[in-house]
Amino acid sequence: xxxxxxxxxxxxxxxxxxxxxxxxxxxxxxxxxxxxxxxxxxxxxxxxxxxxxxxxxxxxxxxxxxxxxxxxxxxxxxxxxxxxxxxxxxxxxxxxxxxxxxxxxxxxxxxxxxxxxxxxxxxxxxxxxxxxxxxxxxxxxxxxxxxxxxxxxxxxxxxxxxxxxxxxxxxxxxxxxxxxxxxxxxxxxxxxxxxxxxxxxxxxxxxxxxxxxxxxxxxxxxxxxxxxxxxxxxxxxxxxxxxxxxxxxxxxxxxxxxxxxxxxxxxxxxxxxxxxxxxxxxxxxxxxxxxxxxxxxxxxxxxxxxxxxxxxxxxxxxxxxxxxxxxxxxxxxxxxxxxxxxxxxxxxxxxxxxxxxxxxxxxxxxxxxxxxxxxxxxxxxxxxxxxxxxxxxxxxxxxxxxxxxxxx
Amino acid sequence: xxxxxxxxxxxxxxxxxxxxxxxxxxxxxxxxxxxxxxxxxxxxxxxxxxxxxxxxxxxxxxxxxxxxxxxxxxxxxxxxxxxxxxxxxxxxxxxxxxxxxxxxxxxxxxxxxxxxxxxxxxxxxxxxxxxxxxxxxxxxxxxxxxxxxxx
Numbered sequence: 001x002x003x004x005x006x007x008x009x010x011x012x013x014x015x016x017x018x019x020x021x022x023x024x025x026x027x028x029x030x031x032x033x034x035x036x037x038x039x040x041x042x043x044x045x046x047x048x049x050x051x052x053x054x055x056x057x058x059x060x061x062x063x064x065x066x067x068x069x070x071x072x073x074x075x076x077x078x079x080x081x082x083x084x085x086x087x088x089x090x091x092x093x094x095x096x097x098x099x100x101x102x103x104x105x106x107x108x109x110x111x112x113x114x115x116x117x118x119x120x121x122x123x124x125x126x127x128x129x130x131x132x133x134x135x136x137x138x139x140x141x142x143x144x145x146x147x148x149x150x151x152x153x154x155x156x157x158x159x160x161x162x163x164x165x166x167x168x169x170x171x172x173x174x175x176x177x178x179x180x181x182x183x184x185x186x187x188x189x190x191x192x193x194x195x196x197x198x199x200x201x202x203x204x205x206x207x208x209x210x211x212x213x214x215x216x217x218x219x220x221x222x223x224x225x226x227x228x229x230x231x232x233x234x235x236x237x238x239x240x241x242x243x244x245x246x247x248x249x250x251x252x253x254x255x256x257x258x259x260x261x262x263x264x265x266x267x268x269x270x271x272x273x274x275x276x277x278x279x280x281x282x283x284x285x286x287x288x289x290x291x292x293x294x295x296x297x298x299x300x301x302x303x304x305x306x307x308x309x310x311x312x313x314x315x316x317x318x319x320x321x322x323x324x325x326x327x328x329x330x331x332x333x334x335x336x337x338x339x340x341x342x343x344x345x346x347x348x349x350x351x352x353x354x355x356x357x358x359x360x361x362x363x364x365x366x367x368x369x370x371x372x373x374x375x376x377x378x379x380x381x382x383x384x385x386x387x388x389x390x391x392x393x394x395x396x397x398x399x400x401x402x403x404x405x406x407x408x
Numbered sequence: 409x410x411x412x413x414x415x416x417x418x419x420x421x422x423x424x425x426x427x428x429x430x431x432x433x434x435x436x437x438x439x440x441x442x443x444x445x446x447x448x449x450x451x452x453x454x455x456x457x458x459x460x461x462x463x464x465x466x467x468x469x470x471x472x473x474x475x476x477x478x479x480x481x482x483x484x485x486x487x488x489x490x491x492x493x494x495x496x497x498x499x500x501x502x503x504x505x506x507x508x509x510x511x512x513x514x515x516x517x518x519x520x521x522x523x524x525x526x527x528x529x530x531x532x533x534x535x536x537x538x539x540x541x542x543x544x545x546x547x548x549x550x551x552x553x554x555x556x557x558x559x
Contacts, residue, residue: 019412020412040556170411344478346452347451347477347479347537347540348419348477348478348479351415351418351537352415352419352532355411355412355414355415363450363451363452364450364452371452377454377476378451379454406411406419406426407419
């Protein structure tokens with residue numbers, strides 16, 4: 001077992017009692033906790049370097065700009081982008097998806113076109129594309145999910161072969177099922193038909209090694225807060241030529257070259273898509289998070305997640321009345337387990353767990369169509385990160401056993 | 409390991425019993441029956457309530473079907489037991505008193521009529537569960553409104 005438990009010392013929040021019990025934090029797919037190194041970077045930024053970025057001519061602004069742009073370079077390297085200009089800072093995955101669904105669609109999507117999503121998308125990917133197709137009279141189709149929690153790729157093949165598909169949007173790792181989708185294979189199929197691709201990497205970046213060039217997507221989005229960075233910061237990767245073929249999304253400062261009262265000209269990517277003062281501290285925090293994760297090692301994080309998930313799945317599957325959703329093989333899934341329990345609704349279970357200091361999540365996880373697909377009113381989800389331990393999984397199983405006794 | 413008092417207050421035996429074996433489970437059809445569907449989309453709680461109103465606006469008969477958390481289903485079951493045969497005036501008072509019980513806002517005027525529904529007082533400590541406890545009740549209020557519009 002890959003033991004990373006010494007890293008718990010870096011996370012001040014983990015060392016507390018909740019409802020009189022030691023906190024067990026298993027809600028990492030919603031948001032991860034932050035190490036001291038990231039918190040310190042935020043404090044240092046505000047105590048020493050705070051100034052608005054770009055155009056400033058004074059020392060603090062120069063420093064702030066240099067640090068800010070250094071993180072762009074760092075993110076590009078971290079996710080395997082060719083150019084740093086291909087990284088746009090956003091508030092998170094949701095904003096990145098909306099940017100593409102609006103700014104890309106404005107030029108590239110028209111009445112009669114088809115956008116393909118999958119049955120395991122987060123609401124952010126479903127709703128953004130529903131809004132996009134409604135605006136221009138295009139149609140939204142989806143690739144269904146099979147019983148084992150994987151995508152029915154044969155439907156994707158037939159949609160690509162028979163429909164005027166312009167965009168394929170697909171989640172890299174399902175936040176409800178844990179499924180790791182074969183995004184490289186999917187993007188290759190799309191590219192062969194001249195179809196643009198957007199991959200939602202909210203659950204992937206910082207959890208598994210990600211290389212956007214290897215995946216071969218046109219766009220890729222991620223959220224900082226799910227990978228040890230602060231909330232409110234994330235990134236959108238777009239291929240440079242695609243980004244520069246798009247008109248701006250938001251208007252404002254930072255994104256223009258010249259402005260007259262009649263018309264304006266715009267900067268190239270990435271600044272074209274970053275109107276207004278950005279979340280500078282968030283970007284600095286994101287940079288510190290990447291440094292931290294690289295010091296731990298993405299391979300170590302992935303190996304730990306896989307081993308802990310395997311351990312949890314074996315124990316969960318032994319509980320009476322428990323149905324685990326998602327791929328049965330741990331190698332095909334990320335470090336989370338969504339399940340239903342015959343005797344208790346997810347909200348009752350999560351309430352029960354909370355009084356024992358265990359943080360789980362219950363509900364539809366912003367994937368209502370997927371819940372309907374699996375005929376579940378919702379699921380209870382335990383999601384792990386590298387600072388979680390086998391002992392904590394044991395504690396969860398103990399609490400679930402108590403809950404089963406209580407509600408049965 | 410001891411369970412917390414708050415949790416025991418929330419999930420009292422009577423409440424768990426109603427959630428496991430709901431009373432007045434089923435549907436009602438025929439003249440004077442009003443059917444309302446209610447849900448808490450963020451929870452996945454769903455409820456269908458059928459009310460047969462008496463001539464005076466009271467509840468002659470009531471049944472429900474649904475799925476959701478123990479609190480939503482137990483509250484629905486306990487509600488039907490209490491509402492069946494209640495006249496119009498008591499019905500309105502019961503709804504107000506129940507709301508005061510689970511939210512902690514306002515005062516309960518008729519504790520006798522409320523009866524074992526007072527056990528749902530534990531919900532007060534779990535504010536995010538108020539919408540679970542009141543789901544079936546909101547459906548009945550909607551049924552009262554629909555009946556009013558129909559007559």
